Amino acid sequence: MTALACAPGNAGTAAVAEQHGLDARDGAAVVALAREWDAGLVVIGPEVPLVAGVADAVREAGIPVFGPGAAAARIEGSKQFAKDVMAAAGVPTATSTVVDNPANLDAALAGFIPPYVVKDDGLAAGKGVVVSEDLEIARAHAMHLLDEGHPVLLEAFLDGPEASLFCLVDGTTVVPLVPAQDFKRVGDGDSGPNTGGMGAYAPLPWAGEGLVDDLVARVVQPVADELARRGTPFSGLLYAGLALTSNGPAVIEFNCRFGDPETQVVLALLRTPLAGVLHAVATGTLADQAPLEWSDGAAVTVVVAAEGYPGTPRLGDVISGAEAEGVLHAGTRRRDDGAVVSAGGRVLSVVGTGPDLAAARADVYRRVEGIHLAGSHHRTDIALRAEKGEVSVPGR
Numbered sequence: 525m526t527a528l529a530c531a532p533g534n535a536g537t538a539a540v541a542e543q544h545g546l547d548a549r550d551g552a553a554v555v556a557l558a559r560e561w562d563a564g565l566v567v568i569g570p571e572v573p574l575v576a577g578v579a580d581a582v583r584e585a586g587i588p589v590f591g592p593g594a595a596a597a598r599i600e601g602s603k604q605f606a607k608d609v610m611a612a613a614g615v616p617t618a619t620s621t622v623v624d625n626p627a628n629l630d631a632a633l634a635g636f637i638p639p640y641v642v643k644d645d646g647l648a649a650g651k652g653v654v655v656s657e658d659l660e661i662a663r664a665h666a667m668h669l670l671d672e673g674h675p676v677l678l679e680a681f682l683d684g685p686e687a688s689l690f691c692l693v694d695g696t697t698v699v700p701l702v703p704a705q706d707f708k709r710v711g712d713g714d715s716g717p718n719t720g721g722m723g724a725y726a727p728l729p730w731a732g733e734g735l736v737d738d739l740v741a742r743v744v745q746p747v748a749d750e751l752a753r754r755g756t757p758f759s760g761l762l763y764a765g766l767a768l769t770s771n772g773p774a775v776i777e778f779n780c781r782f783g784d785p786e787t788q789v790v791l792a793l794l795r796t797p798l799a800g801v802l803h804a805v806a807t808g809t810l811a812d813q814a815p816l817e818w819s820d821g822a823a824v825t826v827v828v829a830a831e832g833y834p835g836t837p838r839l840g841d842v843i844s845g846a847e848a849e850g851v852l853h854a855g856t857r858r859r860d861d862g863a864v865v866s867a868g869g870r871v872l873s874v875v876g877t878g879p880d881l882a883a884a885r886a887d888v889y890r891r892v893e894g895i896h897l898a899g900s901h902h903r904t905d906i907a908l909r910a911e912k913g914e915v916s917v918p919g920r
Contacts, residue, residue, distance in 0.1 A: 529561055535846070535864045536853025548573045551581030558587050565590065565803050568760075571647055574780050575601035579760070588806035592780050595756035599747070600780040603645045603677045609754075610775060613746035617775040618682050618767075624675040629666055632678055633659065641679040642666045653708075653718045655681065682767035682774050684918050687728060688786045689736065689764045691744045692801065694810040695757040698745050700736050702727045702793055702818060704786040705910070710834055712905045719834040720870055723906030725824045726789040729881060730915045731768075739766065739773055747778070759805060770918035788852055788873045789823035822884040824907045825875045826892050830855065831899025833869035838899055841866045845894040850875045850887075866897060881911045 530541035531548060546553040549572055558566050566582050568574055568591035577594035591597075598605040603620075610617045622645060623632045633640065640662035644652030652674075654665040666676045690701040704726035710716035728735075743764050751758045763779035763786075791798065795817040804810045830837035837855070846856065846864045852875060855868020872895060876888025885907050892902060909915050 527561070529557065529563075531557060534853045534867070535856040535858040536851075538858060539847075549576045549578065551576070551578045554578050555581050555585045555587070558582060558585070563587060565799065565806055567591065567802055569781060571597070571600050571779065571781050574760075575647065588803060590802040590806045591760040592758050593756065596751050596758040596760075597780040599751070599758070599762070599778045601647060603643060603777065604675070606775075606778050607677075609747055609750050613750040615743050615746050615775060616772060618679040620677055620679040622675055622677055623666065623670070626667060626670045629663065629670065629676070633663060633666070636678055636680060639681045641681050642669075643677040643679065644669050645675040645677045655718070682769050682776060684767050684769040685730070685915050686776065687731065687735075687739075687766045687768055687773075688724070688783075689739050689744065689766065690782065690786070690790055691740065691762050691764070692805050692810060693744070693748050693758050693760065693762045694805045694808050695759060696748055696752050697811045698740055698748055698762075699810055699813075699816065700740050700744070701790050701816070703731060703736055703739075704728070704789050705907075705915075706786050707903060707906055710829075710901075710903075712903050717834055719829070721783070721785045721827065722829070722870075722903045723824070723826045724785040724789050725822060725881060725884070725907035725910060726786070726793060727822065728915075729822075729910060730913070730917070732917070735768075739764065742773060743775060759808070761805075768917045784854065784870075785825045785827055785873055788825040788875050792823040792825075792875050792877055793819045793821070795819055819877075821877060821879045822881045823875060823877045824881070824884040824888045825852075825873045826888050826902050826906050827854075827870050828872040828874060828892065828895050828897060828900050828902045829870050830866045830868070830897070831901070833901075837866070837869040839866055839868070841898045843871065844896040846872060848891065848894055850891045851895065866900075871897060871900065881907055885911055 528541040530537040531544040531546045533543040566589040574597040579591040580593040582589040638657040642654045642662050642665045688704045692699040706721045706724040708718045765776040804813045843864045852873045855871045857867040874891045878884040
């Protein structure tokens with residue numbers, strides 16, 4: 525028998541899985557549910573339970589689990605840890621410094637030139653980063669983080685287009701997925717504050733042959749090998765956010781899990797059944813699997829966000845069109861009267877596909893027109909520059 529449970533879930537997962545209202549950060553509760561279900565595979569999606577060690581609890585119970593243990597999940601949970609791993613592995617990344625005391629902030633900022641990059645050293649759901657030409661804006665963000673008790677990472681700015689590369693890793697075997705590009709700024713033309721992501725597209729028509737193999741060899745494999753050398757092998761999904769600079773690729777950040785909106789476009793193109801691939805990672809048999817199969821063409825996703833996002837979002841508004849084909853739920857819930865309502869900042873991801881990027885863009889925006897949520901907003905330019913051939917790697 526095949527069955528699917530989801531905890532805690534949303535209005536979208538309720539259509540395909542049995543919902544369970546447990547705390548995903550509670551390892552004992554996750555293990556208990558897995559045993560109740562006699563689960564053949566547990567997939568831990570979000571970064572918070574991974575950093576908290578929920579995968580460790582499931583592994584210790586003898587249940588196959590997709591997701592790294594707490595020690596390896598620090599690759600996302602601490603940017604300073606990620607920098608240390610990259611330094612040991614010889615992986616290119618921006619020069620940086622960590623500030624944990626406000627008294628040291630101004631001297632540290634003086635060591636950088638604009639645009640200034642200021643990051644929360646810990647988990648911040650994609651919204652802990654400020655990139656600004658204005659020193660005072662950068663300083664104010666850093667002071668806010670420090671006042672909240674969060675160490676701050678100051679980084680040199682990396683030029684060039686960004687790319688997202690997801691890789692399946694079961695210790696030392698690395699299998700890359702199709703690369704994507706996401707859009708962090710809230711507004712068209714990359715305006716406004718950073719978000720968790722407002723849209724994405726895949727593949728990258730401007731990337732050129734050999735890019736993925738090069739990124740695996742220069743970035744992902746060395747990091748996987750270094751984590752294994754430290755006795756904390758990575759098992760799960762290792763995401764590399766990269767800047768393809770004039771001096772070659774450099775890492776912006778690592779994540780320890782699938783992340784939206786890129787996941788929506790990458791998996792929309794994957795033809796190989798996903799569950800078997802995740803089980804292979806969980807059981808350490810990734811090297812024995814057949815090569816992944818991919819659909820031709822392109823995919824584009826557009827995030828529909830609630831009014832107020834990326835600040836405090838307005839919640840509880842009724843959504844119409846949320847159950848249409850190509851619409852994936854994020855911040856939603858179903859009320860007792862059956863209505864689907866907003867329950868988070870990024871409410872829905874709408875996915876379109878087509879034989880090329882132009883067709884996929886037309887498809888996704890046609891689908892977006894069918895979504896109605898009071899006060900919602902979305903970007904209208906996802907993948908537009910790539911469609912027009914305006915994206916290129918410096919020096920190529």
